[in-house]
């Protein structure tokens with residue numbers, strides 16, 4: 197539940213404390229691991245937890261059979277595999293794993309998972325629909341999203357790209373690929389042939405999993421295109437494997453080379469990272485940021501709002517202030533996308549609007565994240581308060597995106613567990629469900645032609661009127 201008095205969190209100086217103990221030694225398998233070993237990114241990668249059996253190997257008697265069975269059942273239905281660096285694994289609270297915000301993000305347990313919303317979408321943001329060539333999504337006029345690989349150093353339970361990231365699971369078949377120079381050519385050609393494009397997000401997957409050679413190759417190819425002005429490498433790495441910034445000199449130098457070349461050309465090369473909990477931040481994170489800051493690298497953060505992870509005001513304020521303190525700009529907080537396997541992590545839109553109110557004013561505006569709903573169906577990021585209509589009783593919000601798809605409407609649905617018993621009963625009835633959606637759409641007073649209305653209805657029917 198969101199707290200209504202954020203003043204203590206806003207005034208507290210706790211955000212200046214960075215954990216600097218040997219916290220990993222509490223894990224039985226790592227009790228003799230030294231500071232230097234733990235600080236080596238190769239040791240981190242080699243000892244990452246990738247299988248259920250490894251959870252037991254690492255924790256020994258510290259994990260109960262009951263929890264192991266719960267994780268086992270969770271992995272059978274989750275769309276993401278597990279991969280957890282020792283850094284994150286040992287920051288989890290193994291005395292209270294069920295309620296731990298880090299465990300919730302990376303290690304699903306069946307007892308907390310809920311059935312997907314009837315109108316969930318595997319590709320909620322229409323990244324595949326708005327894709328003119330493989331690996332590229334072109335939605336905003338001057339920006340593209342480039343996805344050259346599908347692997348990451350950790351796999352997040354809340355991943356919006358669970359349909360393609362991290363290899364097949366028991367419930368989802370996926371193709372997995374690392375960055376491959378030949379496969380990227382079509383994307384470069386598309387960008388070069390579209391002079392509107394100024395901004396390229398290089399994501400995936402995670403840029404941490406690209407080799408130094410790929411970092412430079414992709415960065416330099418894009419910088420060579422005259423009209424490309426801004427590159428953003430997207431990586432969760434600083435949050436879950438800061439040791440790579442500190443010890444993988446080849447990778448870091450490759451990034452710095454692209455960054456320097458960008459500066460020579462008058463172009464921005466930045467990093468977008470992905471902290472969602474202040475518990476992910478330690479002295480390792482601060483030292484990693486010091487190295488990037490010394491080279492004038494701009495780092496921005498995109499957090500995902502998750503129930504029981506960062507949905508409380510004091511947690512979100514601490515996250516915001518802690519990141520600002522180590523020179524990361526809190527950029528976005530996303531309302532959780534309507535993707536499978538995540539219903540238990542979603543909040544209502546009303547909670548996001550309230551949380552935004554509570555956080556705003558705790559620090560300077562440029563360090564205050566913008567809370568957005570990435571409108572399902574490819575409407576793009578919309579400020580949480582900018583909906584056209586919100587039926588809070590039934591959890592249905594309607595959105596427009598005039599600069600992206602001017603003739604369309606987009607719908608976001610709150611998770612059913614947040615609704616009243618009466619509303620949940622209505623959602624269980626197919627006819628009432630459809631009526632509620634139609635009523636919400638028609639509540640938006642738009643001066644649309646008959647043709648435009650038909651187009652909107654057709655798309656919404658195919659996307660939402662066939663419950664998955």
Ligand code: SF4
Nearest residue numbers: 348351352355401432
């Ligand atoms: S790091 Fe990003 S792309 Fe990779 S699993 Fe997490 S959310 Fe998905």
